[in-house]
Amino acid sequence: MEVILKEDVNNLGHRGDVVKVAAGYGRNYLLPQNLAMEANAANKAVIEQMKNSAVRKSAKEKTEAESLVAQLDAASLNFTRKTGENDHLFGSVTSSDIAQQLEEKGFTIDRRKIHLDEPLKSLGEFLVPVRLHREVTAHLKVVIAAEEA
Known part of the structure; x- marks a missing residue:
């Protein structure tokens, strides 16, 4: 089963990646947890938009994390x-x-x-x-x- 990841999943991939997973893992965990969506023709058209959004969101999260590092290190x-x-x-x-x-x-x-x-x-x-x-x-x-x- 091919799915498009909506969020980063440890040991699987990052947001926007198209990955092949076992059917049970996709149906029983990734889809109900809203971590992924099925990779069909309609959803594949959305991938590019998701990737651009993911890059912006990741950059924002990274800058927030970097500012928090200084506070946590102290x-x-x-x-x-x-x-x-x-x-x-x-x-x-x-x-x-x-x-x-x-x-x-x-x-x-x-x-x-x-x-x-x-x-x-x-x-x-x-x-x-x-x-x-x-x-x-x-x-x-x-x-x-x-x-x-």
């Missing part, structure tokens, strides 16, 4: 957690926790843009990558301290 998030032996945390600090604290500071960033290989489970300072745009990544400083007994 920001620092502090978490206090209970610890056990060897300074291991009871629980962890996840991308959801980071997104929630960013929102409290006035930044609206989707937790899926915060790239943690695994949740943070020890004390210390960490640089967490935040992918704001496919070409722009900020590095957020996260400090985890022990909770006072």
